[in-house]
Each structure stands twice: as C-alpha cells, then as structure tokens.
Amino acid sequence: MRTVTRWIGDRFAMIAALLVLGYLFLPVAYTFVFSFNDYRKSNIIWNDASGPTLKHWKDPCGAPGVCDSLVTSLQVGLLATLVSTVLGTLLAFALVRQKFRGRGASNVLVFVPMATPEIVLGASLLTIFVQGFSRVGLQLGFWTIVIAHIMFCLSFVVVTVRARLQSLDPRLDEAAMDLYADPRSTFMRITLPLVMPGVVSAAMLAFALSFDDFIITNFVSGNETTFPKFVYVSYLRGIPAQANVIGFSMFVIAVGLVVLSQVVLSRRGR
Amino acid sequence: MSVVAEPAEELTPQREPDPPRSKRRFNTTAFLLLLPGVLWLIVFFVVPIVQLFTVSLQSKYPGFPGYYYRDVNVGNYVTALAEFWPHFVRSLLYGGLATFFAFALAYPLAYAMAFKAGRWRNVMLICVIAPFFTSFILRTIAWRQILADDGFVASALRTLHLLPGDRITETWIAVVAGLTYNFLPFMVLPIYASLERADPKVIEAGGDLYGNGFTTFRTVTLPMSLPGVLAGTLLTFIPASGDFVNASLLGSDRSTKMVGNVIESQFFKVPGGFPVAASLSFTLMAVILVLVTLYVRRFGSEELV
Numbered sequence: 001m002r003t004v005t006r007w008i009g010d011r012f013a014m015i016a017a018l019l020v021l022g023y024l025f026l027p028v029a030y031t032f033v034f035s036f037n038d039y040r041k042s043n044i045i046w047n048d049a050s051g052p053t054l055k056h057w058k059d060p061c062g063a064p065g066v067c068d069s070l071v072t073s074l075q076v077g078l079l080a081t082l083v084s085t086v087l088g089t090l091l092a093f094a095l096v097r098q099k100f101r102g103r104g105a106s107n108v109l110v111f112v113p114m115a116t117p118e119i120v121l122g123a124s125l126l127t128i129f130v131q132g133f134s135r136v137g138l139q140l141g142f143w144t145i146v147i148a149h150i151m152f153c154l155s156f157v158v159v160t161v162r163a164r165l166q167s168l169d170p171r172l173d174e175a176a177m178d179l180y181a182d183p184r185s186t187f188m189r190i191t192l193p194l195v196m197p198g199v200v201s202a203a204m205l206a207f208a209l210s211f212d213d214f215i216i217t218n219f220v221s222g223n224e225t226t227f228p229k230f231v232y233v234s235y236l237r238g239i240p241a242q243a244n245v246i247g248f249s250m251f252v253i254a255v256g257l258v259v260l261s262q263v264v265l266s267r268r269g270r
Numbered sequence: 271m272s273v274v275a276e277p278a279e280e281l282t283p284q285r286e287p288d289p290p291r292s293k294r295r296f297n298t299t300a301f302l303l304l305l306p307g308v309l310w311l312i313v314f315f316v317v318p319i320v321q322l323f324t325v326s327l328q329s330k331y332p333g334f335p336g337y338y339y340r341d342v343n344v345g346n347y348v349t350a351l352a353e354f355w356p357h358f359v360r361s362l363l364y365g366g367l368a369t370f371f372a373f374a375l376a377y378p379l380a381y382a383m384a385f386k387a388g389r390w391r392n393v394m395l396i397c398v399i400a401p402f403f404t405s406f407i408l409r410t411i412a413w414r415q416i417l418a419d420d421g422f423v424a425s426a427l428r429t430l431h432l433l434p435g436d437r438i439t440e441t442w443i444a445v446v447a448g449l450t451y452n453f454l455p456f457m458v459l460p461i462y463a464s465l466e467r468a469d470p471k472v473i474e475a476g477g478d479l480y481g482n483g484f485t486t487f488r489t490v491t492l493p494m495s496l497p498g499v500l501a502g503t504l505l506t507f508i509p510a511s512g513d514f515v516n517a518s519l520l521g522s523d524r525s526t527k528m529v530g531n532v533i534e535s536q537f538f539k540v541p542g543g544f545p546v547a548a549s550l551s552f553t554l555m556a557v558i559l560v561l562v563t564l565y566v567r568r569f570g571s572e573e574l575v
Contacts, residue, residue: 017382027412091307098300117512119530123551124318127325151314208402231407247404254403
C-alpha cells in the first residue's frame with residue numbers, strides 16, 4: 001500500500017510540475033504562433049484566409065519603431081547591468097567581508113527598494129526628475145531610464161552576490177595567505193573565480209529585470225520608447241506581428257545564452 | 271543558476287556579534303566599497319521617496335494647473351483614502367488571491383525540481399525564467415486573447431456552466447489569473463532554493479518515522495521550505511498588489527481597477543493630480559511595509575530570526 005501511494009506521489013509531483021511549466025509557456029507559444037499571422041492587428045484575430053506567413057520573420061524591423069525600441073531596451077539593459085553588477089558586487093563584498101559601523105543600516109537600505117512596489121519607485125523618480133533634476137538639465141529620456149534601472153537592479157545584484165559570498169568557505173582565502181599569496185593575488189586567483197558564478201547570475205538577473213521592466217520605465221521614459229513600452233502603447237492600435245517575432249526571438253536567444261553559460265560554468269567546475 | 275532565488279537570504283539576516291565599540295575603527299576599505307552603491311541608492315531611492323512625501327503634502331496653485339506650492343496639505347491623503355479606498359481593498363485582495371494561487375501552483379513545481387527532476391533540474395530552472403524574455407506585456411496580451419469570450423477556455427467553462435458572468439476577460443477573475451501568472455516565477459525560485467538546500471535524507475527519515483506521506487510532508491518538508499515560502503509570498507504579493515498592467519489589459523474600466531491604475535492615471539491623465547497620486551503612492555508603500563513587517567514577525571519569528 002505504501003509503495004502504491006509513493007508511486008503515485010512521485011508521479012504526481014512531476015506531472016503537476018510539467019502542467020505548471022506548460023501554463024508558463026502557453027502565452028509564449030501563442031506569441032510564436034501569431035508571429036506567422038497575416039493580419040494588421042496581429043494578436044487579435046487569426047487570418048485563416050491567407051494562412052501562416054513568413055513575411056514578418058523575413059522583415060523583423062518592418063513595423064515602424066519596433067527595432068528602435070528593441071535597440072533602446074538592449075542599450076539600457078546592458079548599461080544598467082554593467083553598472084549595477086559592479087556597484088552591487090562591491091556592496092556585497094563590503095556587507096559580507098567587512099566589519100563597519102552602519103552595516104545594519106546598509107542592509108536595510110539594500111532591502112527596502114525590493115519591498116517597495118514598482119509603481120512607487122516609478123512615481124518617486126518621476127517627481128524628483130520633474131521637480132528637481134530637470135533644473136540641472138537632466139530631462140526625461142534615455143538616461144533617466146538607465147538611472148532608474150540601475151537603482152532597482154542594484155538590490156537584486158547585492159542579494160545574489162551576497163548569497164554566493166556567504167556560501168564560500170573563508171578558510172580557502174586563509175589557506176592562500178598561508179601559502180604566501182599576497183592579498184591581491186589571493187583575491188584575483190581565489191576569491192574572484194569562486195565568486196564569479198554569483199556575479200554572472202546577478203548580471204543575468206539584472207539584464208532580465210531591466211529588459212522586461214515596464215512600470216518604472218513608463219514613469220521615467222518621457223518620449224523614449226523601450227520594447228515593453230512599445231508593445232503596451234501599440235496595443236490599442238494593434239500590435240504589429242514583428243513584435244511577436246522579436247519577443248519570441250529574444251526568448252530563444254536568452255535560453256541559448258543561459259544554456260551556453262551553464263555549459264561554460266560547469267566545464268570550469270565550481 | 272540560483273538567480274532570483276536569493277531574497278530568501280535577505281529575510282534571514284544572520285547577524286554576527288559586533289565587536290565591542292571601543293575596538294571599532296573607521297574602516298576605509300568598507301567605506302570605499304560601499305560609497306558608490308550606497309550613494310546611488312541614497313540619491314535615486316531615498317531622496318526621491320522623501321521628495322514624493324513632500325509632493326504628497328503640496329497644494330495646487332488655484333488657476334495654474336500643473337503648479338504646486340510647498341504646504342502641509344493633509345487633505346491629499348483624505349481625498350486619496352475617501353475616494354479611492356475601494357481600489358486599495360481591491361489591490362490587497364487581488365494581490366492576496368494571486369499570491370495564494372501562485373503558491374499552490376509553484377510548490378509542486380519547486381518540489382519536483384528539487385527532488386524529482388534529477389538531471390533535468392537545470393533545464394526546468396531555465397524554463398521558469400525564460401518567459402521573462404518575451405516581454406510580460408506581450409504575454410499578458412496573449413492571455414487576454416486566450417481567455418477571450420469566443421476562446422477555448424471561456425467556451426469550455428460556459429458549457430460546463432462554471433462561468434457565472436458568461437465571460438472571463440473584463441472581470442476580476444482575469445485580473446487575478448494574470449497576476450498569478452506574471453509573478454509565478456518569483457514564487458517558484460525562492461521555494462526551490464530552500465528545498466534544494468534541504469537534505470533528502472532528512473525527508474526519508476521523516477518517512478521512516480511517520481510513514482504517511484502527507485504527515486511527512488507537513489511535519490518535515492514544508493517547515494524546511496518555510497523561508498523560501500516566506501520570501502516567495504513577499505516577492506509575489508508586493509509587485510502583484512502594486513501592479514496596474516494586468517488590471518488595465520485584462521480587466522474592465524469600472525469594477526477591476528487597482529490602486530496602481532489610479533496612481534498611473536492621476537500622474538499622467540488628471541491635470542494637477544500629482545499631490546493626490548503621491549499620497550496614494552505613499553499610502554500604498556506604507557500599507558505594504560506594515561503588512562510585510564507584521565507577516566515576517568508572525569511567520570518568520572521561529573524559522574528565520
């Protein structure tokens with residue numbers, strides 16, 4: 001009897017898991033299917049008359065503005081990832097490896113932005129950009145998006161890198177020192193390579209968060225358009241099928257890159 | 271790939287005993303490491319939040335829409351709460367429901383990934399994160415079409431007489447479904463992270479002691495995953511209750527508006543709406559911080575702190 005229930009229990013968890021994964025992928029599949037739709041308002045009605053078409057895949061930039069918004073999103077994502085990963089990693093090192101006054105306060109300062117709804121972050125940045133920073137010449141646009149994205153990615157980078165740092169055995173560093181390595185080469189040859197997987201994860205997370213952000217971007221972007229904003233704004237007029245092509249391609253590229261990074265990391269060993 | 275999972279750590283601050291005050295000296299290395307990040311957070315998080323608070327107390331110049339003067343106008347908060355309290359209730363309710371459903375869906379997935387997936391574990395982990403890259407706006411719009419009146423889901427439910435209002439889109443059901451869907455990964459990853467750390471041998475021992483699978487789950491597996499559940503519920507509830515995209519794409523204008531929709535339209539569509547929008551934002555932030563603190567105190571005290 002026990003083996004029977006266990007047999008069902010084992011299968012049950014896996015079946016439920018696959019169903020949930022299917023649920024996660026359903027809209028992605030929908031996006032893929034409708035990238036072949038030959039209709040102006042591509043995401044609403046499937047055009048049976050002319051059947052599936054490849055023309056949007058052959059001309060992904062065919063809809064006005066779609067590729068500009070994608071380029072903006074990629075630029076913002078890369079800049080935000082670079083800066084937030086560097087600043088966040090430095091912060092994580094300080095929080096884990098250093099003793100200093102105000103450590104509790106620093107932890108709170110890192111945590112509270114994550115516990116603040118995005119709309120409040122966006123609203124507060126909008127008020128400061130409009131009422132304060134515009135006086136020193138910073139207008140809403142590309143750079144205000146980058147600034148905002150760095151801010152909200154920073155906390156996620158810190159917690160990711162900090163978790164990796166906390167799981168490292170400090171005795172490894174001590175062993176290096178015992179073997180007459182100076183602090184600099186201990187850091188470059190021992191600490192940094194060990195922390196790297198955490199930093200890479202943090203960078204990928206930052207990029208994903210930045211690339212998919214709409215709510216904060218919507219507040220601070222002015223006339224600049226990122227890819228999610230492009231989709232949201234064009235929803236009422238009808239989303240061009242090229243947006244589906246790009247959305248699905250980004251998904252494939254991201255999966256490819258993640259798989260690649262996994263292979264590289266696992267080859268290097270932990 | 272334990273990427274998004276880490277906020278679990280965030281909620282369990284492991285405080286090391288501080289050295290006695292007399293021994294502390296100014297730590298230059300720490301200062302230099304902290305300086306850029308902390309400065310960024312102060313200038314672009316703390317200062318804007320303080321500014322938002324001052325805006326929430328500003329008054330309009332009569333006759334000059336879009337101009338405000340510094341004031342202590344508590345009236346903005348009164349307006350915000352008197353006029354928009356149903357939106358607050360709705361936001362917390364929808365956020366809570368979405369968190370509950372996301373938990374119900376996420377747990378089996380996280381459990382299977384941690385204990386049953388074997389070498390497929392990393393593949394499944396990638397599958398959880400990957401949909402992020404097809405913009406969540408595109409996916410939410412896809413849901414609108416999937417749940418549309420003449421779509422498969424709505425017709426099936428109608429045939430079974432399970433759909434009282436005859437439709438899904440433009441109702442609270444669609445909004446809660448959208449919120450559940452969009453924030454599901456934020457629930458899966460922390461639960462997975464805490465289950466992954468658990469030793470399967472402990473669960474086997476639980477099976478040997480209790481026999482019954484359910485008892486083992488309730489007394490051994492579930493408590494071990496509580497830190498992850500706590501982090502996951504927070505990472506789902508906070509963005510879900512502050513969201514406006516799902517309500518505007520899947521809901522209707524009248525009956526499903528959330529507080530996020532009000533804040534957004536007060537900022538962008540109502541002339542002179544800044545102070546009320548700011549007081550709404552500030553109230554939302556305060557309500558969520560209070561709820562989060564109570565929740566962490568209530569459920570986190572034994573396991574976490």
